Structures are given as C-alpha cells and as structure tokens.
Amino acid sequence: MQSYTTYKRLIAKTVIISLLASLSVAFLYGLYIKKRAVDDLARIDARKTSRMAFEALYSAMEKGWSKEDLDAIILRLNKVEPKMRINAYRSPIVAELFGEHSTDKQVREHDPMVLRAMKGEEVLTGDDEIRYLYPIVVKKECISCHTNAKIGDINGVIDVRFPVANLKISLTTMINSFIIFFVLFTIIIFGFLYYKLNSLLVEPLKQFLLMIQEIISKNDMAKRVSLKTKILEVKNIENYFNKMLDSIQDYYEKLQQLSDRDYLTGLYNRRKFEEFLDYEIKRSLRHHHQFTILMIDLDNFKYINDTYGHASGDLVLKEVTQIFGSNLRNADILARLGGDEFAVILPETPYENGYAVVEKLRSRLEGTPISLMFDQITLTASFGIAEYPEQGENIESLLTGSDLAMYKAKRAGKNTIARADQSDQEIAAEIQKxxxxxxxxxxxxxxxxxxxxxxxxxxxxxxxxxxxxxxxxxxxxxxxxxxxxxxxxxxxxxxxxxxxxxxxxxxxxxxxxxxxxxxxxxxxxxxxxxxxxxxxxxxxxxxxxxxxxxxxxxxxxxxxxxxxxxxxxxxxxxxxxxxxxxxxxxxxxxxxxxxxxxxxxxxxxxxxxxxxxxxxxxxxxxxxxxxxxxxxxxxxxxxxxxxxxxxxxxxxxxxxxxxxxxxxxxxxxxxxxx
Missing domain, CATH: 3.20.20.450 (EAL domain)
Incomplete structure (x- = not known):
C-alpha cells in the first residue's frame, strides 16, 4: 500500500533538509576554504620569509662573512618571530667548496623533505605547523663564488617552520569565496525546491487540469482522475473529485433515463420511440424489409382510475407492461406514449406475422387477471396495426395510420384488432371534424x-x-x-x-x-x-x-x-x-x-x-x-x-x-x- 505525506510534513521536511544541507555544505566549504587558505597563504608567506632569509644570508656572504656569522644571522631571524624557525642547509656542492656544516650532512641524509628540496622541489607540508622548504637555485651571479656549480644546481635549502595560527588570511579572498558559495548554494537550494514543488504539486495539478479538460471535451462522465503523487492533499482532491464524478454520473444517468424512459413503467417514452421508428424506417429502406407498428389503448382505463384511484391505476399500468413485455421478442420495441397508450415496433415483421403477435398480446392481456386491492379485474385493449411501407413510408404517416387503426378498433367494440387502409376514412373524418x-x-x-x-x-x-x-x-x-x-x-x-x-x-x-x-x-x-x-x-x-x-x-x-x-x-x-x-x-x-x-x-x-x-x-x-x-x-x-x-x-x-x-x-x- 502506497504511503502518502501531507503538505505540512513536506514543507517541514524540505525546511529541515535545506537547513541540514546548508549547515553541512557550509561546514565542508569552511574546511575547504581553510585548507585552501593554508596551502596558498602558507606557500606565499613561507616563500617571502625564505627569500628574505636568503637575501640576508646572500648579502652577508657577499661581504665575506664566515660560517659563524651566517649562523648568527639565522639565530637573529628566529628571534624576530619566536614561533617561527628558520634553518639553512648547504648542498654537497657548497660543502665541497666551503666546508661541511656540522648538521647539514645528517639532515640531508635523514630528512626526506630536505632531500626532495635538494633536488629542486618546493615542499609545503604540515597541518598544525607549516613547513616550507625553499631550494636555492644557482643563478648566473652565483657562479663567480661557487665555481664548482653550474646554473640550475641547488646550493642549499632554506627550511621555514611556523604555526598555522600565524597565517593572515586575505579578507578579499574570504568575502569572494563566501559570495561564490552563497550564490551557488542558493541556486542549488532553489533548484531543489523547484524540482520538489514541480514534481509534487505543479505536475499533479497539471495532470488534474488536463484530465478535467478531457472529461469536458469528450463529455465522458465514466472517466476518472488518476494522479501520480505522494501528497495526501492531492490524493484527497483526486478521491473527492472522483466521488463527485460518481454522483454527477449517477445524476446524469438518472436524468438520461428520465429523458428516454417512462419513469413509472421503465418503457421508452414517445420521443425515444419516434427515434427508434425513424431508425427502423431507414434500416428497412436499406435492406428492403417490411415491419409493423402497433398502437395500443387500454379499454375503460378511466373507470379503473375513478374506481380504485390513480395509485391503483399506476399499478395496473405496470402489470400491463409486464404482460406485454413477456410476450414480445428481445428485438421488439415497447413504449408508453402517455396515459394508457402503448406502442410497439416489430422489426422485420410483415402484417401477417405482426397480426399473430398482436393476437397473442390481446389474448394474454384478456386472460390474465390483475389483482387490485381486494378485487381482481380483467383488462382489455384496442390494437391498431400499420405496416411499412403499405400504410406509410415516414414517421408521420405510420403513426397516423396506426392511430386511425386503433380508433377503428375502439369503434368496433374494443378488445379488437384493426388495420387502417386507404378506404378507411370514417375515423380520419371524425378527427378532421x-x-x-x-x-x-x-x-x-x-x-x-x-x-x-x-x-x-x-x-x-x-x-x-x-x-x-x-x-x-x-x-x-x-x-x-x-x-x-x-x-x-x-x-x-x-x-x-x-x-x-x-x-x-x-x-x-x-x-x-x-x-x-x-x-x-x-x-x-x-x-x-x-x-x-x-x-x-x-x-x-x-x-x-x-x-x-x-x-x-x-x-x-x-x-x-x-x-x-x-x-x-x-x-x-x-x-x-x-x-x-x-x-x-x-x-x-x-x-x-x-x-x-x-x-x-x-x-x-x-x-x-x-x-x-x-x-x-x-x-x-x-x-x-x-x-x-x-x-x-x-x-x-x-x-x-x-x-x-x-x-x-x-x-x-x-x-x-x-x-x-x-x-x-x-x-x-x-x-x-x-
């Protein structure tokens, strides 16, 4: 069973996720900024310090200072910044020409960082303490003193160490970094919110509107809305809308039934009967069939209403409907035209066969007692027959012909069957009169x-x-x-x-x-x-x-x-x-x-x-x-x-x-x- 969430939960969930995402990204980005600042600024500061130390030592060496003088310069440099330590190590080339320093050889052989620097590589390492090793590359002006070296060789390494806390991070760098972070993070958050709102709210509503338009355009009350969503409110809209469609469809079907059928008997009414008659005329014309229509009027029905009341009269009409319906074929069309008047279409049935059907209806009606209150009555009817195309080739002529035949049956003493013909003008004359x-x-x-x-x-x-x-x-x-x-x-x-x-x-x-x-x-x-x-x-x-x-x-x-x-x-x-x-x-x-x-x-x-x-x-x-x-x-x-x-x-x-x-x-x- 699919689980659903509510908009309240969705909003709370989205806010919490966004907040956690913001804090997480900010934390991770802070670490990144810190690492980047340490790497970049440490390299810059250490390089500057190394250059200063080198320039100081180089200036002393130009003046012919001894090794002890150079050590004293390094000692003084270390006192300038107590937490920063500067060391200088001679390369083998310098040691060969000017003599080996007591610790230089040991450091060169046992400190891998110094070995890397002696090969000309700038080395930056450390977390809490930064260590930067700056190789001193032989240049053209160095060859005059260092006669055993050539341009590009390494004369030594300046080793600078200082704590991370001593770094001064650039304000511009920080501001620019956080502006970039804020813009990118805002875009990501809004993109996430847009995706969520679009997939969970906008898309279901678009589906909903499209389905409503389809129902309206096709007038298809049987269609139902089905939305792909995990939101409870949207699902409720779907459920309640479908329930409303159920009610509308039920109401529509009842109205349609009232429009096409007689509510009391459930038979087709006059309007629907004439539609069927028109269809049967066209079908018979196309296939060269004959068919028969009947007009039926119950005899003395007013007496039943006056004696037993209209409610009992309604019961009689329902009983008559049952009698007629049970003695007709499935293809035959039975309708109540109003009051106690019925009509029947007998498709593909010529007059001779139609007459047999009518006689069957007449005898069954006459021979079926109808219980009414504490009494039983026997009912009869007058039947008029008209045949297509003999008595007419359109709706008006067929209805008129069957009506005339029915009046003829009434005048003949009721409980009879009559057929209108061209010479039968008496009833028509009476109606015309x-x-x-x-x-x-x-x-x-x-x-x-x-x-x-x-x-x-x-x-x-x-x-x-x-x-x-x-x-x-x-x-x-x-x-x-x-x-x-x-x-x-x-x-x-x-x-x-x-x-x-x-x-x-x-x-x-x-x-x-x-x-x-x-x-x-x-x-x-x-x-x-x-x-x-x-x-x-x-x-x-x-x-x-x-x-x-x-x-x-x-x-x-x-x-x-x-x-x-x-x-x-x-x-x-x-x-x-x-x-x-x-x-x-x-x-x-x-x-x-x-x-x-x-x-x-x-x-x-x-x-x-x-x-x-x-x-x-x-x-x-x-x-x-x-x-x-x-x-x-x-x-x-x-x-x-x-x-x-x-x-x-x-x-x-x-x-x-x-x-x-x-x-x-x-x-x-x-x-x-x-």
Whole structure:
C-alpha cells in the first residue's frame, strides 16, 4: 500500500533538509576554504620569509662573512618571530667548496623533505605547523663564488617552520569565496525546491487540469482522475473529485433515463420511440424489409382510475407492461406514449406475422387477471396495426395510420384488432371534424379563460385563481376535457395556451387583481416555444406600482413532464429567475410525482383531488393528504388542495395545515367578472 505525506510534513521536511544541507555544505566549504587558505597563504608567506632569509644570508656572504656569522644571522631571524624557525642547509656542492656544516650532512641524509628540496622541489607540508622548504637555485651571479656549480644546481635549502595560527588570511579572498558559495548554494537550494514543488504539486495539478479538460471535451462522465503523487492533499482532491464524478454520473444517468424512459413503467417514452421508428424506417429502406407498428389503448382505463384511484391505476399500468413485455421478442420495441397508450415496433415483421403477435398480446392481456386491492379485474385493449411501407413510408404517416387503426378498433367494440387502409376514412373524418371545430373556435375567438378561485385555508381570504380553457359553442361552454386531447394530437394546444394566457393576463390587468396569484395550465410544447416568457414579462412591466415581477404560476402535469425532464428542468430554472412561479399539478396521482418533487424547483404542490374529496369519510385518503403536505413542506413548497366540495373537508384540511384550497365549496369555474 502506497504511503502518502501531507503538505505540512513536506514543507517541514524540505525546511529541515535545506537547513541540514546548508549547515553541512557550509561546514565542508569552511574546511575547504581553510585548507585552501593554508596551502596558498602558507606557500606565499613561507616563500617571502625564505627569500628574505636568503637575501640576508646572500648579502652577508657577499661581504665575506664566515660560517659563524651566517649562523648568527639565522639565530637573529628566529628571534624576530619566536614561533617561527628558520634553518639553512648547504648542498654537497657548497660543502665541497666551503666546508661541511656540522648538521647539514645528517639532515640531508635523514630528512626526506630536505632531500626532495635538494633536488629542486618546493615542499609545503604540515597541518598544525607549516613547513616550507625553499631550494636555492644557482643563478648566473652565483657562479663567480661557487665555481664548482653550474646554473640550475641547488646550493642549499632554506627550511621555514611556523604555526598555522600565524597565517593572515586575505579578507578579499574570504568575502569572494563566501559570495561564490552563497550564490551557488542558493541556486542549488532553489533548484531543489523547484524540482520538489514541480514534481509534487505543479505536475499533479497539471495532470488534474488536463484530465478535467478531457472529461469536458469528450463529455465522458465514466472517466476518472488518476494522479501520480505522494501528497495526501492531492490524493484527497483526486478521491473527492472522483466521488463527485460518481454522483454527477449517477445524476446524469438518472436524468438520461428520465429523458428516454417512462419513469413509472421503465418503457421508452414517445420521443425515444419516434427515434427508434425513424431508425427502423431507414434500416428497412436499406435492406428492403417490411415491419409493423402497433398502437395500443387500454379499454375503460378511466373507470379503473375513478374506481380504485390513480395509485391503483399506476399499478395496473405496470402489470400491463409486464404482460406485454413477456410476450414480445428481445428485438421488439415497447413504449408508453402517455396515459394508457402503448406502442410497439416489430422489426422485420410483415402484417401477417405482426397480426399473430398482436393476437397473442390481446389474448394474454384478456386472460390474465390483475389483482387490485381486494378485487381482481380483467383488462382489455384496442390494437391498431400499420405496416411499412403499405400504410406509410415516414414517421408521420405510420403513426397516423396506426392511430386511425386503433380508433377503428375502439369503434368496433374494443378488445379488437384493426388495420387502417386507404378506404378507411370514417375515423380520419371524425378527427378532421374535431380539428376543424377547434380551428374555427380559434379563428372566431371563441376560446375563453374561465377562473376558479383559490382561497387561503387558514384565514379564508382569496389568494388567487386557476385559469381554465373553455370553448364557447353557442350558449354553452365546452370544458377542456372535451377537446384538449384532440387539440394536443393535432398541434392546437400551444395556440389555445397562448390565447388563455394572453386573455387571462389581460383580465388580471383590467380587474386590477395584481395582488392575486394566477395559475395557468400550459403544455410543455408551449413552454419550450419561449414566446410566453416575453408575454409574461410584458405583463409584469405594466404593473401600476412598477413591480418587476410576481403573480403568475405555471402548472406542470406529470404526463407532460415525463417526455422531457432535462429540458423542463432548464426551462423552470430560467423562468423562475424572471419571477415566474411553478406548481406540480395532480400531485400524488402517480409514483413519479415524488421524483418530480425532487428534480423540479416548483413553488406549489397541488394535491390530487382524488385524495382530497373523500378525506372526510376515508381514513386512507386523509393519511395520503397529510403525508403529501408534510413532504411538500419538507421541500419548502406551499400546498394547494383540489376538489374541496364541503365545509367538513375544508375543516380537515385546516387541521392538517394545507395552505390553499379550491373546489366547488369555494366556487365553480366562471368567466372572470361575470
């Protein structure tokens, strides 16, 4: 297992090493300076002393002094510096001509240093005491007296001895030496520190930045940082960054799954299904294959929701998913398009084979009882088949053909299989008729905003209104449930949303209801259009008191949000910055509601009326409402209860602590100001 150090330890270690290195180098360099000074200065001083002694002796010899006179001169020289001793030894050449000195012969024969000097070598030796032997070389002027010698011979040796302490070291030499030492040592220390910091800090950080750039450029959330380091803090950065990447990757994968799949059933959603359909069309065109697509709509599913509740309806959808999935091939693509509508792609499957698969699905669904609370139900579905390329050669025509076939199966009595053909115009005409009705209603300005009041539960004051779409048809008004599905399928929903939002905001301005909150139901297609942001901002700009924002809330439905979770999260974030609030509508109707509470930064949670309307008589519904309210509060959301139809229900909501409520007890939807 690799051991790591900390920056604190590294710095302390570096300082201590640098200090020890400095002291060691200074000590060694001091010894070197001392040795060099002793060698150089001893040689210089000894040479000077020897020359002085020689010159004194030579001057005496020129005057004809005797050997005793010369010894007396040497004695006097030794007295000048008591700790310094000077001796002069004659060479054999001088002894031959002028006579042998009593001790010279013995010294020449037994002192190796003198022997070396007699051969013409300057000798410097000694540690505590310096000994310098200076050979006297015969020169031209010496030959007149020393007739038996020739130039270059050695006439004698001057032996100078003195203690090291007597040396006078040059101040300039010392200063220059230490300047050079300081500069060189500083360069070495800084080089060492640079190497350490570069290898232990800079290089790991460079690796870290390069890996981050690679992760960003390749959008590779699976890649992890690996740094070559022995520093604990750098290793901790690596570990924590990788843990952060783990969390981001997990979050990204969940968002990707929400973007591609239906959260409740785990099946592909409409957007992903259309991608697969486009791919299959291209593949079949290239290889000349036929394939079949199915549209499946559960029969009487609304009855299950109304009778057993939306939570039970979700369980049924999961059971149906299991039944369909277990009776399809691995290559077949099963998707939930929304609500109780499913779709299947059967690759490389012509109509005849596809029909056999559909009949198998139909019979298995019909023959599989589904346990629901204390009851068992049998479910059926209507199946529509379209074949490529017979019923269409592109996504739009295939989807339209399978939709028409499904409607045909519904009209034939449900629990049947139908195939659209060119002569089957009845259903298409019906859809076209409804579309024409919507188109005329929009063109003739018969789309009107109705409002239902929302009250503060605790003090009974009017809090705001939910704005609802209605179509005026003669003297009556059609509720949204009668036309919204066709509007969405034919692409009229964004136009209707625009009209309701425009008129609703206009009525708010006309009535001066700036202090009331207005709730609008906008489809996600409308939200992604972007023009509604400008519409709301213009409304805010007309506030009589110059308020910059506030008062508009957009409600999000689960069936809308499920198709593009990623994009919707971004839209909510941007629009909230502009003062636009958001509410989760029909909260609790599906298991995915709690997931959206986690990911969507909404301001309000509207509790599904299916739980609210029976809380006075149903203890389970009361528990549901209570816990939904508590969870919403934990997330910092305000709660709005729907379907409040009597005083007893309102009283229970007040005890629970629900913030706001709407329903027939407070007022039915109506034209604002009517």
């Amino acid at each position: 409804k579309g024409e009705f919507l188109r005329r209603a929009i063109d003739e300005d018969r789309v009107e905003p109705f409002v239902q009041p929302i009250y503060n539960v605790s003090n009974g004051e009017l809090f705001g209104y939910e704005v609802l779409a209605r179509i005026r048809d003669g003297k009556r008004y059609m509720a949204a449930g009668q036309f919204i599905e066709v509007a969405e399928s034919l692409g009229f929903a964004p136009k209707i949303d625009h009209i309701i939002l425009t008129k609703g905001l206009q009525r708010r301005e006309e009535k001066g209801l700036w202090d009331k909150q207005f709730f609008f139901n906008l489809s996600t297609n409308s939200l992604f259009g972007g023009e509604y942001v400008d519409l709301i901002q213009s409304h805010y700009a007309r506030h009589p008191k110059g308020a910059s924002h506030g008062g508009v809330t957009i409600e999000i439905l689960e069936r809308e949000a499920i198709h593009n979770v990623n994009g919707l999260m971004e839209i909510i974030e941007k629009m909230k910055e502009l003062g636009i609030a958001f509410a989760l509508d029909d909260f609790g109707s599906g298991f995915s509601s709690f997931v959206y509470l986690k990911y969507f930064d909404t301001d309000y949670v509207k509790i599904d009326g299916e739980f609210v309307k029976n809380i006075a008589v149903n203890e389970k519904d009361r528990i549901f409402v209570k816990h939904i309210h508590q969870i919403a509060k934990e997330f910092g959301k305000m709660t709005v209860a729907e379907y409040v139809e009597d005083e007893e229900t309102l009283k229970i909501l007040r005890e629970i602590g629900v913030d706001y409520a709407q329903g027939f007890h407070y007022g039915r939807p109506e034209l604002l100001g009517s």
